Amino acid sequence: DVKVTQSSRYLVKRTGEKVFLECVQDMDHENMFWYRQDPGLGLRLIYFSYDVKMKEKGDIPEGYSVSREKKERFSLILESASTNQTSMYLCASLSWKNTEAFFGQGTRLTVV
Amino acid sequence: GENVEQHPSTLSVQEGDSAVIKCTYSDSASNYFPWYKQELGKRPQLIIDIRSNVGEKKDQRIAVTLNKTAKHFSLHITETQPEDSAVYFCAASLGNNDMRFGAGTRLTVKP
Numbered sequence: 001d002v003k004v005t006q007s008s009r010y011l012v013k014r015t016g017e018k019v020f021l022e023c024v025q026d027m028d029h030e031n032m033f034w035y036r037q038d039p040g041l042g043l044r045l046i047y048f049s050y051d052v053k054m055k056e057k058g059d060i061p062e063g064y065s066v067s068r069e070k071k072e073r074f075s076l077i078l079e080s081a082s083t084n085q086t087s088m089y090l091c092a093s094l095s096w097k098n099t100e101a102f103f104g105q106g107t108r109l110t111v112v
Numbered sequence: 113g114e115n116v117e118q119h120p121s122t123l124s125v126q127e128g129d130s131a132v133i134k135c136t137y138s139d140s141a142s143n144y145f146p147w148y149k150q151e152l153g154k155r156p157q158l159i160i161d162i163r164s165n166v167g168e169k170k171d172q173r174i175a176v177t178l179n180k181t182a183k184h185f186s187l188h189i190t191e192t193q194p195e196d197s198a199v200y201f202c203a204a205s206l207g208n209n210d211m212r213f214g215a216g217t218r219l220t221v222k223p
Contacts, residue, residue, distance in 0.1 A: 035213070042213050044213075059113065099144055100146070101148075
């Protein structure tokens with residue numbers, strides 16, 4: 001079974017805090033993605049990575065950074081959390097051998 | 113990057129009726145179009161996909177059509193059942209490791 005695991009299901013952080021969201025996949029997938037999901041806006045791509053140490057901006061990268069030091073791990077970093085970053089964050093991984101993206105269970109982040 | 117638009121945002125049908133969800137994409141180089149279903153509180157999961165060299169694909173009650181010229185693709189669900197109620201996302205991929213999603217359609221099937 002493909003497994004994409006996000007480190008937390010729920011997080012509550014204060015404005016201005018540095019926040020780390022971790023995602024780990026065990027299928028040796030090359031590509032990993034971070035999306036945020038908001039009602040009526042669907043899944044918006046924040047960043048993606050197609051290889052270790054490689055990253056590409058998605059549609060809404062402002063206020064976020066990412067790190068991919070190992071193939072299996074893709075971290076999303078909120079340098080200084082703000083209330084408008086309260087959202088559901090979904091990580092996904094993808095192998096171009098079969099092109100199906102597998103999602104983590106999501107992290108619901110609340111910034112107060 | 114690719115821009116994917118999805119309509120309608122909500123759809124309510126009677127059990128047994130058909131449901132159709134439509135998506136358009138902006139980049140003619142996109143070559144892979146998956147559909148994901150997200151049940152309440154769960155992660156999105158792939159239900160069907162289509163590649164740019166195919167016009168239609170069926171899997172039991174689900175079908176997807178692709179019109180490359182018009183840059184749109186659609187999901188068709190026949191004989192809907194209450195368990196089809198979920199949020200459905202279309203996506204388009206350029207084949208360069210990128211994947212962009214539509215805004216989602218909340219489908220409600222009324223018994």
